[in-house]
Amino acid sequence: MQTLIINIKELLQVRETHIDKVSGAEMAILPSIKNAFLLIENDSIIDFGEMNNCTNFDNKKIIDAKGKIVLPTWCDSHTHLVYAGNREQEFVDRINGLSYEEIANRGGGILNSSKKLNETSEEEIYNQSKLRLEEIMQQGTGAVEIKSGYGLTVDGELKMLRVIKKLAQNYPITIKATFLGAHAFPLEYRENHAAYIDLIINEMLPQIAEEKLADYIDAFLETGYFSVEETERIMLAGKKYGLLAKIHVNQFTAINGIEACVKHNALSVDHLEIVTDEDIKVLKNSGTMPVALPSCSYFISIPYTPARRLISAGLPLALATDFNPGTTPSGNMNFVVATACIKMKMTPEEAINAATINGAYAMGISQTHGSITKGKKANFIITKPLNSFYEIPYLFTSNLIEKVFINGNCI
Ligand code: NIG
Ligand code: FE
Numbered sequence: 001m002q003t004l005i006i007n008i009k010e011l012l013q014v015r016e017t018h019i020d021k022v023s024g025a026e027m028a029i030l031p032s033i034k035n036a037f038l039l040i041e042n043d044s045i046i047d048f049g050e051m052n053n054c055t056n057f058d059n060k061k062i063i064d065a066k067g068k069i070v071l072p073t074w075c076d077s078h079t080h081l082v083y084a085g086n087r088e089q090e091f092v093d094r095i096n097g098l099s100y101e102e103i104a105n106r107g108g109g110i111l112n113s114s115k116k117l118n119e120t121s122e123e124e125i126y127n128q129s130k131l132r133l134e135e136i137m138q139q140g141t142g143a144v145e146i147k148s149g150y151g152l153t154v155d156g157e158l159k160m161l162r163v164i165k166k167l168a169q170n171y172p173i174t175i176k177a178t179f180l181g182a183h184a185f186p187l188e189y190r191e192n193h194a195a196y197i198d199l200i201i202n203e204m205l206p207q208i209a210e211e212k213l214a215d216y217i218d219a220f221l222e223t224g225y226f227s228v229e230e231t232e233r234i235m236l237a238g239k240k241y242g243l244l245a246k247i248h249v250n251q252f253t254a255i256n257g258i259e260a261c262v263k264h265n266a267l268s269v270d271h272l273e274i275v276t277d278e279d280i281k282v283l284k285n286s287g288t289m290p291v292a293l294p295s296c297s298y299f300i301s302i303p304y305t306p307a308r309r310l311i312s313a314g315l316p317l318a319l320a321t322d323f324n325p326g327t328t329p330s331g332n333m334n335f336v337v338a339t340a341c342i343k344m345k346m347t348p349e350e351a352i353n354a355a356t357i358n359g360a361y362a363m364g365i366s367q368t369h370g371s372i373t374k375g376k377k378a379n380f381i382i383t384k385p386l387n388s389f390y391e392i393p394y395l396f397t398s399n400l401i402e403k404v405f406i407n408g409n410c411i
Helices: 024-028 088-095 100-105 110-119 122-138 154-170 193-210 228-240 257-263 277-283 294-300 307-312 333-344 348-355 357-361
Strands: 002-012 032-041 044-050 060-064 068-072 074-076 141-147 174-182 216-221 244-249 268-271 289-292 380-385 401-406
Touching: 024 307, 024 348, 074 333, 074 348, 074 357, 088 100, 110 154, 122 141, 122 154, 122 401, 154 174, 154 193, 174 193, 174 228, 193 228, 216 228, 216 257, 228 244, 228 257, 244 257, 257 268, 257 277, 277 307, 294 333, 307 333, 333 348, 348 357
Parallel strands: 002 060, 002 068, 074 141, 141 174, 174 216, 216 244, 244 268, 268 289
Antiparallel strands: 002 032, 032 044, 068 380, 380 401
8 A cells, every 4th residue: 555645845854865874064954855745655665756746646545744844753862761660759859959970879860760670570661661662653753772771680681671672573663772781880789890790791691692682782981880991891792792882971071981982883972961072083984973862961951962063073963862760751852853953053954864864873774764765664754734844943842743654654
């Protein structure tokens, strides 16, 4: 069955030939077709163009998109949306003056979520997490990366990754799984980091690889968490099992972590609220995608990733939510795009490139996702009637989405 979307006011992110990402000044260009059509069959895009070249309407389901914008679904390359319970008490503690670091140092933060995760059954974690997955699909996300990292035990990490696998089996959205055993040191390993890293490498990784539960490996490379050397051990171990690295780095401090990530061919480096000129230099001419998480900066009041410095240095930039119970209890990519424009001074064109094709790159799926290209997945958003696509970030709290198609199906 073919579906034909006609009279589209503007079809965004149209790429005739394949590109895997956009960088630097190219990010300001968002190719589009005004008064367009889009033709899909089963789960794929098979044609698009100007309305006056659309002649065959037979045997097709027709959707009239008059006055509406069509764009690829969001590619959210960084989330922790599988978790148990919430951390709203820490939210109030921060309002009352405690910092994220102070909360973590008294046993809260990631260790708080880890305790809850290990006390909750796999079925219950699945039931809590699927609601978040369903919510982000309604908000226009068509592909998402989900991390483990609240288990911090062999059983807990496997449990999380099995939940991610089950979500991938039961929902049409594309899901990439990342193993984040190196998210924090459990209390019993505080004084013996090497023993916890041994546990990750010798116990967790082989079982995860055996059950094919992860596509990527991650670590929280940060002062007080995993050092550069410790993260390098994790990246090397992951590589042995074919897991490329996607690393949390430069969230609070710059300790030459980005250089180590680039050296190990990390697919992405994520957060980057603090960036030195040296960090920018090592990212140049690498295949590593910088990923900014503006909802995290917003929610815990830390600096925003310096998008203008990165882009004017010629680098690419992706945008993602960081959906997690501590620093970002939101998986709304529309808010991410708006916040990138409002707070990071990205143009709407740059922000949409960052949240589609560059997000796809940051999870290794730009062959199939992130643009309107023949042969790619039929993943797209049809908006409500809009004056122009600039209203997507401008009307920053309105729900502007009318329909979301994932793999050719309206969800
Ligand atoms: O990306 N910074 C490390 N990890 C998460 C937060 C984890 C948590 O607080 O639960 C992040 O912000
Ligand atoms: Fe994160």
